[in-house]
Amino acid sequence: MRSVEEWIGKTDDTAIPPRVRLRVFEKFGGICQLSGRKIMPCDEWDLDHIKAIWRGGEHRETNLHPVLRAHHRLKSSEEQTEQAKCDRIRKKHLGIWPSSSAKIKSRGFAKTRNV
Template sequence: MSRSVPEWIGKTDDDAIPPRVRLRVFERFGGICQLSGRKIMAGDEWDLDHIKAIWRGGEHRETNLHPVLRAPHRVKSSEEQSEQAKCDRIRKKHLGIWPQSKARLKGRGFAKTRDT
């Protein structure tokens, strides 16, 4: 069966998701929060979350979105940010661009000296 409406794809990773797309994604998942499994009720605050995070290579498109309640989404996002920061630190260290600790530099005579 072909799709009657073309899939929405954001031009940039931070493009706002149009209300019509929010509705389509909400209905595709039956209004169920994909993190808690709870039905999203009228008045509940909810977001659209990327199934595969953009920083992991996911795309900002309709098929990569699912509805989630705001509170569980914040917990998930916080955990992902910690994981992303750790991955960035490891990658920088492997590339030799992560700064050495100031304690190590101080012992080698590289610490700033005070002009008198």
């Protein structure tokens, strides 16, 4: 049974308190969950959402894990690219994606005879 209540952020961008950072760090034994490397005192690290918020994840303690900052930025970049593609596809299906204003240029019909 857990003696401390689980922290849940009031909004998706609520800052994570230091006590929660420490609990999550200790829960995973100080291991980066993306690279498997031990996080040293000199390393910069973040807490990452296991299930991204845009995919339905929650901003709570059980959905966080420690990762090295360099690996976190790479993962976040890949997720942002994937999210942008999903948004584009959804907008196209709803008919709200802007159509191109550029005209299709043609070079005309090719000449087949020397007349």
